Amino acid sequence: MKESQTRSILAVVTLDKNLVIHSSAPTFLAKDKESQEKIASELGRVLAGNIYGLANGVIIITQE
Amino acid sequence: MQQNHLLELHVLLFISIGILVGFISRWWMLRGDVRQYPTFPNGYLIHLTTGFIAAAIGAVAYPALLGKNYVAVTFLALAIQQFRDIRKMEKETLHSLERDSYAPRGESYIDGIAKTFEARNYIVMIVSLTTTISAFMIRKYIKTNSIILILATVIGFIVAFLLKQYTKGHTLKDIITIEEAPLKFKDGANLYVGDIFVMNVGLSATRERILKNGIGVILKPKGDNEKIILNHQGQRTAIIHECSRLLGLERYVATRRNFDTGELALVIVPIVKDIDKLKEIILNVPILEMNKKRQEKTK
Numbered sequence: 001m002k003e004s005q006t007r008s009i010l011a012v013v014t015l016d017k018n019l020v021i022h023s024s025a026p027t028f029l030a031k032d033k034e035s036q037e038k039i040a041s042e043l044g045r046v047l048a049g050n051i052y053g054l055a056n057g058v059i060i061i062t063q064e
Numbered sequence: 065m066q067q068n069h070l071l072e073l074h075v076l077l078f079i080s081i082g083i084l085v086g087f088i089s090r091w092w093m094l095r096g097d098v099r100q101y102p103t104f105p106n107g108y109l110i111h112l113t114t115g116f117i118a119a120a121i122g123a124v125a126y127p128a129l130l131g132k133n134y135v136a137v138t139f140l141a142l143a144i145q146q147f148r149d150i151r152k153m154e155k156e157t158l159h160s161l162e163r164d165s166y167a168p169r170g171e172s173y174i175d176g177i178a179k180t181f182e183a184r185n186y187i188v189m190i191v192s193l194t195t196t197i198s199a200f201m202i203r204k205y206i207k208t209n210s211i212i213l214i215l216a217t218v219i220g221f222i223v224a225f226l227l228k229q230y231t232k233g234h235t236l237k238d239i240i241t242i243e244e245a246p247l248k249f250k251d252g253a254n255l256y257v258g259d260i261f262v263m264n265v266g267l268s269a270t271r272e273r274i275l276k277n278g279i280g281v282i283l284k285p286k287g288d289n290e291k292i293i294l295n296h297q298g299q300r301t302a303i304i305h306e307c308s309r310l311l312g313l314e315r316y317v318a319t320r321r322n323f324d325t326g327e328l329a330l331v332i333v334p335i336v337k338d339i340d341k342l343k344e345i346i347l348n349v350p351i352l353e354m355n356k357k358r359q360e361k362t363k
Contacts, residue, residue: 041267051266053253059266 085220086119086192122192151182172298195220260329291326
């Protein structure tokens, strides 16, 4: 609800490691769409973060 | 001599009628809207009691002055201090509740509510004061106590009614129209209400839940001034709070403004999925006083 608030990326979940270059956040490589979502869901819960999907298929987890 | 003064029947009657009218008008204002805070027995009791005290102070002021008791004016000042404390108390209570609620009320809304409570006590005081004073005034022309009491009561209620009308806030009903809009996802994760982007949702399970249980509406302001009001962050927080408090929140509620048209998109996944109720709730959200002032100035 708070807009214009800077958040940082806590983790990245990707299917194609070429889409993520020099990530400062932990990056997880998943083997298919299903496991990607599963990893993202688990990470999101553990880190209490928000899960966003980018159009290129990469999922990022940010601070709440 | 002082005692003698108090024992006079008409003075006692006039004070009682002042207190009674003030108290009843406080009660009447409490019932104004069940959706507003407070709706619980303890809140009711607190406000009725303070209302009663306000009424008593208002009613006693004039007779005390008649009895050459000028300290009464000091009491009025003291009372005002007390009511200020009530406002502060109300504010603190609401603030401490903020952390626990899923969708917070927001600073502006809390301030508005607290102010209303303070103002209502003043209304009660004014009503009691006018009732008593008018009773004494009428007594100069009519000597029958019962007629005086009836007339004073009527005057008191008229004043209460006028003040209530004057302090009555507007609701969103006056400035917007609501349209139901379909929810859809574009580019996989971007949620749109109609053609307004609202938020990004990463997980497909969540997306399904939103599509299945969510409701999307678009709030259309009627003019430019209304756009300004709707753009206020506090106002939007108030809308979100009311919706999620009354319909329950399964998960996710968000608003987003379309910058070109000034329309506001709202998406909510409520526990009670009832679009008509949602519309009614939104239309009855009060326009925050801060905002209203600005609107009137620009007109």
